[in-house]
Amino acid sequence: MSTVVQPAALEFRNAVEADVPALVELVESAYRGDASRAGWTTEADFLEGQRTDPEGVRAVIRTPDSVLLVVERAGELVACCQLEHRGDHAYFGMFAVRPGLQGAGLGKEVLAEAERRARETWGIREMRMTVVHVREELIAYYERRGYRRTGELSPFPYGDERFGVPLRDDLAFELLVKAL
Template sequence: MNVPNALNTPGSAGSTAPETAPAAASALSFRTAGEGDVPALVALVESAYRGEASRAGWTTEADLLDGQRTDPEGVAGVIRAPGSLMLVAERDGKPIACCQLERREGGAGQPVAYFGMFAVRPVLQGGGLGRAVLAEAERVARERWGAGEMHMTVITARADLIAWYERRGYVRTGRTSPFPYGDERFGVPLRDDLEFELLVKPLRLPPS
């Protein structure tokens, strides 16, 4: 089951997302995850979003949600599904960031890409790594699927996070969807007003 990203970036509600230098993104390599990566990716996503350890970075959701962010079945499902992948960013052979990409049908016969499960190791946040991963995800979506747009969903309470994406060309659509209250696979809400908003960015396709 696909669920909108509660956070989809590198901040906690009420914090200010730092503008960062690209130097921290040097010496990165990217690859597509396999099923052998599932345990490490679950741990990475959980560390970025849940619990006290997540407060070392600015992507924590600890003030909005308790419980798990994902589980092995959820990550493996992304890896196995057709038209879907987990993109892994590595440094020195170790995964330090990841995101989900999924091809979806768009209007006028052109596909769009859905971006989710974005996680950066908390102690490495604030150094430009998230920006580099997002740029690579956009490149993959354009070149692999010919996607004309990138879509994502973000919790509306995350004003700092939405602003981070707006600075990178994403536009608020005003189209909202409810948080899946009662489905603890995606966390235990600490507030009763959580909902998602769709953000969209046009992707410039390479010349044919």
């Protein structure tokens, strides 16, 4: 008789300053460079350079009405996401799942918990996010979870290397929205 071992439960907590180096490493590993190619969320084909830096992560932690959720399993950092209260909605960003763990439902669990917290903490009824518009597979992932494309585009911050070095000249962010 074989025994199925269930993975440890996910633990969610608010990030603190001491988490900054590990969070930067997690976000970078999920989106940039060769390490990101182990998962499916890589942006390495159209962006080089950094995705975030310690100052950017600290800014999210310190922003009023904002939280950077740390997601751990058995004491190991496995994911993170940003939630920010913006009037009548919450913004969802800085979402990262360790590349080797992507594709197994972890991101779906984190997203559901983020939506629940935004609803219960701030009483909001809408979540918004922006996604690089050429990320069709990622946009489809969010659509399967109830987000809808708005067609509303905002420019990519060309020339600001804090957001990466574009490998193409047609990048923009598309607003995705979900009623909670």
